[in-house]
Amino acid sequence: MNSNEKKTQPPYYSVIFTSQRTEGDNGYGKMAQAMEELASKQQGFLGIESARDNELGITVSYWESLDDIKRWKENSAHKVAQEKGKKEWYKNYNVRICKVERDYSF
Structure with a gap:
């Protein structure tokens, strides 16, 4: 989790969003930042991690x-972002929701 991480013990849940983007930014970067900020204020939010390459x-x-x-x-507001994602920003995406039973780190 990132610096917004709230310490918690399992079990908790993760939403894994994998995607392929369309060409160009088209407002995506600004919306992604706004959605992360908004999510961090939502009840039950624990943190977020993200990585992207060209694919x-x-x-x-x-x-x-x-x-x-x-x-x-x-x-x-998230629904608006979801619709723009379907119409403008993503070639495709997958959402997986998982229960985290155990975690550890080094």
């Missing part, structure tokens, strides 16, 4: 519960 983007967000994830998906 693939992976963003993993962490949440306390499935209900928190559902509320984020239904957030009105």
Whole structure:
């Protein structure tokens, strides 16, 4: 998790968003930053990690519960970003929701 990380013990949940982008920014960078800031203020948000190269983007967000994830998906500003993503920013994407049973780090 990044510097916005809130320490928590498993179990918690992750949303894994993998995507391939269309050409050009078309406002994507500004919206991505706004969505990260907005998500960080949502109930149950624990943190986010993201990486992108020329082919693939992976963003993993962490949440306390499935209900928190559902509320984020239904957030009105997030819905606007989702629609723009489908129409303008992504060639394709996948969303996977997982329960984290254990974590450790070095």
